[in-house]
Amino acid sequence: MxxxxxxxxxxxxxxxxxxxxxxxxxxxxxxxxxxxxxxxxxxxxxxxxxxxxxxxxxxxxxxxxxxxxxxxxxxxFPSTAIQHKRNRLEDLKNKIKQEEEKKKMLEDAIVDAKIGREPSEEREEVLKELRQAQETERALSLALQEYKDKDPAMFAAKEKAAMVAKEAANRWTENIWTIQSYCVNQFGMDRKAFNQSFGLSEDFDTLP
Incomplete structure (x- = not known):
């Protein structure tokens, strides 16, 4: 055609x-x-x-x-496009780093939260930020996938950055499980009650 x-x-x-x-x-x-x-x-x-x-x-x-x-x-010129992609990649890396730092702060907030009490505004705010952080993580992963399709030559570096973010998200999930087990074993708290208290869905799990 x-x-x-x-x-x-x-x-x-x-x-x-x-x-x-x-x-x-x-x-x-x-x-x-x-x-x-x-x-x-x-x-x-x-x-x-x-x-x-x-x-x-x-x-x-x-x-x-x-x-x-x-x-x-x-x-x-071709160099213009390459530099543009490098700048975009650097921007994505910086955003992923910011999300990792934010997740660390949220992990600390969960550890310090009062377990077993009625839901508080503070705890609801923490959960809201957790959900936003997880959504941002998924959006960044999609952006990296798009760049993989457009520029295979730079995919290795982007894949590594995405893997770092994924590992950080999974560590956060595992920390939640650790806190959950502690509350169940030490305070006899029901797992379902724990999940409801922190707004965790039944399919809450690590990223594949």
């Missing part, structure tokens, strides 16, 4: 971005908007959508733009 046929059938916004970015990388040249609009149809991109696609690439840091005199120029 040629580009004209694909264009008539419709090309997704993400596919347009990939094709335009690829053209920049293949040519390693600098273009004005009108030049790109002439080239775009050959890539299966209608000229009317070029400006919108360019803007999205510029906003994401994948294409660089600068105004010289009365003209605006656009360019993107």
């Amino acid at each position: 040629d580009c004209d046929q694909q264009s008539r059938k419709g090309v997704s916004a993400e596919e347009k971005r990939k094709r335009l970015e690829k053209h920049f990388h293949e040519t390693s040249d600098v273009f004005q908007l009108k030049e790109i609009e002439k080239i775009a149809p050959k890539k299966g991109i209608v000229a009317q959508s070029v400006k919108e696609v360019l803007t999205s690439l510029v906003d994401d840091g994948l294409v660089t733009t600068d105004k010289i005199g009365n003209s605006t120029y656009y360019w993107s």
